[in-house]
Amino acid sequence: MQFDDKVPIYIQIKNVLYQEMITGQLAPGAKLPAVRQLAVDLTVNVNTVQRALGEMMTAGIVTSQRGKGNFVTLEASRITQLKEQLVMTQVEQAYEQLHALNLTDEEIMASLKQYIAQRGQQDD
Amino acid sequence: MQFDDKVPIYIQIKNVLYQEMITGQLAPGAKLPAVRQLAVDLTVNVNTVQRALGEMMTAGIVTSQRGKGNFVTLEASRITQLKEQLVMTQVEQAYEQLHALNLTDEEIMASLKQYIAQRGQQDD
């Protein structure tokens, strides 16, 4: 996998795994790939994977069982909350950025609308 | 000024200055504050300011005159282009992120709409 070198890799790993949980590729209770396997898949060091997982554990999204593996929390509501939080953060960040570039609310809406329209003409 | 410690300071400095150019606080041809002054204002090292300015020069947005100062380009079209590029990048990034979180186009539009509505109830 390719990373944006402007943001720490462990953050990006966290985001990827969060996305997989939210889209259901990793359902509640599911076993994550082994840390060593994740490290290979992501072409990254085990310690870096561990760091990402550590933050996900602190957040209560992942639980760890020594000798068995790492698992997505069984509490589906946590995943729902996570999604809401990530969506909110992203919307807020984008809005404030565009607002700082002097775009009005209407212009911001229009920009998004236009992007979607353009994008719709192509593949997914 | 306070920085987000998850993204390099020189990047954030670049963004701040770009915003000021786009909003007109720094008009085409305007003289930027002296590098040492910027360093004080931003509570940051001169070298870090220099690094940000270096990238802006490479991008053709800022020109430097030794002994005189750093200046915003006189070509207003470059600023226009810069704005368009920054807006596009931000919209794209936000959309793709939300899309990756399984939101439909309609849900993405609705999220933004709702955020703006909520935000409108408060101050700027």
Add this chain to the structure above:
DNA sequence: TCTAGTGTCTTATTTTACTATTACACTATA
């Protein structure tokens, strides 16, 4: 009981961002 698969931890090294400090080069002006 042994072994493979798993998470966890430690130690050392490299790279990058940032800071600190100093020196140099150029410009304008008193």
Add this chain to the structure above:
DNA sequence: TATAGTGTAATAGTAAAATAAGACACTAGA
């Protein structure tokens, strides 16, 4: 011609992120 204000550059040091390699602890199954 001094001097103050400016950009530029070099050197050194610190901290954080990431890598590399290995050791340890636990679990499940042959």
